[in-house]
Amino acid sequence: MKQAIRGLALSLAFFGFGLTALLGQGSNEKPNILFIPVDDLNDWVGHLGGHPQSKTPNIDRLARMGISFTQAHCNAPLCNPSRVSLFSGLLPSNTGVYGNGERMRDKVPDATTLMQYLRSAGGYSVQGGGKTFHGSGPYDEASWDYYNMPPRNRRQIGERDEGLAEDAWAPWGPLDVDDSELFDVKNVNWAISELEKSHDKPFFIACGFTKPHMPWYAPRKYFEMHPRESIILPEVLDHDRDDLPYWGKKFAREVHTISNGSNFSRHGEDHDMITKHGQWERAVQSYLATITYVDHHIGRLLDALENSDHADNTIIVLWGDHGWHLGEKQHWRKHALWDVTTRTTMIIAAPGGYANGQLCHRPVSLIDLYPTMVEMTGAPERDGLDGQSLVPLLKNPEAEWDRSVLTTFGYQNHAIKTHKWRYIWYNDGGEELYDNEADPNEWVNLASFSKYESIKAELKGYLPSRNVR
Numbered sequence: 198m199k200q201a202i203r204g205l206a207l208s209l210a211f212f213g214f215g216l217t218a219l220l221g222q223g224s225n226e227k228p229n230i231l232f233i234p235v236d237d238l239n240d241w242v243g244h245l246g247g248h249p250q251s252k253t254p255n256i257d258r259l260a261r262m263g264i265s266f267t268q269a270h271c272n273a274p275l276c277n278p279s280r281v282s283l284f285s286g287l288l289p290s291n292t293g294v295y296g297n298g299e300r301m302r303d304k305v306p307d308a309t310t311l312m313q314y315l316r317s318a319g320g321y322s323v324q325g326g327g328k329t330f331h332g333s334g335p336y337d338e339a340s341w342d343y344y345n346m347p348p349r350n351r352r353q354i355g356e357r358d359e360g361l362a363e364d365a366w367a368p369w370g371p372l373d374v375d376d377s378e379l380f381d382v383k384n385v386n387w388a389i390s391e392l393e394k395s396h397d398k399p400f401f402i403a404c405g406f407t408k409p410h411m412p413w414y415a416p417r418k419y420f421e422m423h424p425r426e427s428i429i430l431p432e433v434l435d436h437d438r439d440d441l442p443y444w445g446k447k448f449a450r451e452v453h454t455i456s457n458g459s460n461f462s463r464h465g466e467d468h469d470m471i472t473k474h475g476q477w478e479r480a481v482q483s484y485l486a487t488i489t490y491v492d493h494h495i496g497r498l499l500d501a502l503e504n505s506d507h508a509d510n511t512i513i514v515l516w517g518d519h520g521w522h523l524g525e526k527q528h529w530r531k532h533a534l535w536d537v538t539t540r541t542t543m544i545i546a547a548p549g550g551y552a553n554g555q556l557c558h559r560p561v562s563l564i565d566l567y568p569t570m571v572e573m574t575g576a577p578e579r580d581g582l583d584g585q586s587l588v589p590l591l592k593n594p595e596a597e598w599d600r601s602v603l604t605t606f607g608y609q610n611h612a613i614k615t616h617k618w619r620y621i622w623y624n625d626g627g628e629e630l631y632d633n634e635a636d637p638n639e640w641v642n643l644a645s646f647s648k649y650e651s652i653k654a655e656l657k658g659y660l661p662s663r664n665v666r
């Protein structure tokens with residue numbers, strides 16, 4: 198796999214990327230940044246192998262242009278806290294932003310977001326559109342020079358299975374509309390128009406996708422690329438949840454609106470409802486179809502950049518805000534601390550001096566993007582950020598890397614991820630421990646076995662000492 202990616206990267210180097218280095222142009226210019234947040238995209242991406250039937254030729258093409266992180270994790274397993282931590286550079290345990298109800302400026306009024314920093318310290322123009330922070334608007338006016346909000350059409354409802362009960366939870370199905378009618382496509386069109394312009398200042402453009410977040414409605418042609426009758430379901434172990442502590446079981450069963458880890462609303466058990474109504478294959482098909490739809494329009498963005506004057510001087514960063522379960526652990530959605538929930542897609546592609554066309558298997562997280570962008574743009578180093586620049590890994594994906602990754606869900610519920618282990622600690626003292634090398638599905642909770650006491654003690658040492666309420 199690595200060889201193939203390397204070969205393709207080499208050929209790409211002669212068609213645009215790498216030309217800067219070959220021609221010696223633009224070396225003193227600050228690089229532009231194209232940021233591509235993709236909502237609720239887990240690792241069901243071709244080259245990451247999260248699902249054997251995913252079709253993402255354009256995300257795979259981006260991976261060949263840069264470094265794709267196969268162990269990239271979110272710092273919070275839902276939209277608002279994941280994005281606030283990425284853009285503020287501060288972990289949830291340092292801001293107290295744990296749920297979708299809390300606003301960044303209420304908790305950390307003086308935060309300097311990545312966009313603010315690039316503007317003030319780097320002289321960048323900063324523009325966003327679609328879903329960047331939580332919601333489809335700017336969220337934080339101070340973070341943007343301009344924000345694009347395409348008009349929303351009447352809500353598009355996809356075709357449901359015939360005879361499906363009205364109360365079945367099934368927000369998915371094919372749409373008979375043209376792509377151009379959809380919100381994300383209108384937003385991509387705006388970003389393309391910006392990439393086609395010349396700019397006086399270095400630019401940061403965030404073109405955020407609201408899909409593949411539910412509902413999984415996408416044009417019919419993308420469903421036809423994933424025939425339902427041949428859909429492969431995720432591997433599941435019967436009674437997998439029996440060895441979970443109280444909060445693990447709670448998180449697996451329920452849909453949550455969390456505020457400081459205490460406020461839960463019950464919507465019934467997703468997995469029972471989906472299997473009862475025969476919707477599991479349809480759900481997997483719909484998620485795959487929605488990802489392929491997003492991938493197609495990511496390809497249009499990449500084409501536009503490649504055909505523009507900015508191709509040789511623009512960093513592209515694509516990231517999902519957290520993972521997504523489609524039945525693994527009999528769990529659906531996000532809102533938990535297992536690998537399927539925390540793992541996401543993260544690719545950084547930039548011309549010049551990086552080991553492009555390789556995979557990096559070191560554990561990293563979204564909090565690392567802020568300091569990485571600071572270093573890659575040559576902006577002055579910033580104190581007080583919780584992440585660590587990934588530039589050493591972009592230069593050598595196998596560089597020594599002793600960092601662990603922290604994911605937090607609600608007040609004082611944490612997961613620590615190292616290359617080999619996942620350790621989960623809940624605020625009532627409940628624990629889970631998984632050997633991710635031997636047990637990638639996280640089926641066997643080792644926390645109660647005495648032989649792992651010293652491993653647990655070591656991993657516990659990575660838990661944050663500060664937990665802001």
Ligand SMILES: [Ca+2]
Nearest residue numbers: 236237276518
């Ligand atoms: Ca999300």
Ligand SMILES: [Ca+2]
Nearest residue numbers: 437440640641
């Ligand atoms: Ca289990």
